[in-house]
Amino acid sequence: MNELAYRAYKLVFWQRWLLYMCQRMPVSWIGRRLALWLRKLVLLGRRVPVDAVAEGFRLRVHIRDNVSERKYLFMPQFCDPDERAYLVRHLSSDGVFLDIGANAGIYALTAARAYASGHRKGYVIAVEPNPVMQERLQTNLRFNQLEAHVKVASIALAASSGEEAFAVNLDNLGESGCAQHGQLVPALSLLDLLAAHCVTRLDGIKIDVEGTEDEILLPFLAVASADLFPRFIIIEDSTRRWKTDLLAVLLQHGYIVVGRYKMNIVLSIKG
Secondary structure, X not given: OXXXXXXXXXXXXXXXXXXXXXXXXXXXXXXXXXXXXXHHHHHOOOOOXXXXXXXXXXXXXXXXXXXXXXHHHHOHHHOOHHHHHHHHHOOOOOOEEEEEOOOOOHHHHHHHHHHHHOOOOOEXXXXXXXHXXXXXXXHHHHHOOOHHHEEEEOOEEXXXXXXXXXXXXXXXXXXXXXXXXXXXXXXXXXXXXHHHOOOOOOOEEEEOOOOOHHHHHHHHHHHOOHHHOOOEEEXXXXXXXXXXXXXXXXXXXXXXXXXXXXXXXXXXXXX
């Protein structure tokens, strides 16, 4: 091995070791600060995607334009661990999990692996309107051989079917979402999406759509039959941005809050 190749080998070795240490930092303020500091060392001067492993998932992570991808690679223990553990415990043998705002697929991968590992017939519908993130999601599914357990819906969800303006945040693609101005993308109501996939029963929903969760869920709750209601909902806590008190409406429809976390609220249907 010549000197140049040896230096490259050492660099890769130390980057992998630092990544390993980041992923095993304790879930605490100090652990988070140390992981962020170590992450800076790994990413120093790097602009190309990183191929690595987090929580047993093989991933291609784009480090410059998506905070959630970067955070999950280096600090998966800080990325909704309780919420994702809850969803794994509450998946049935032949149900459907709906990931609304799938991004690079953290929740979709988690649910798909749980369905696949138990030799269950259940599957995930991953809703992602951004073509860039659709491609990244598909890549991560392919890397983990989970394509058979995930159907990617390349649409936006909205109050009604048609088209919706979608604004892309180039600095952080995970914060892209439906807005008053943006590129028009195909849109479906939640009820129409389930009908298109012949879904008659939902294990659960995770929904993170930058403050428009109420615009998607309220029309669904108003017209859907109770047997189509998801057994649990993991929803980004956007109470300050909702136009209607969505949480109160969910409680009126028989849900109870079973967990409140830094970013999300977890609800379960009574009984």
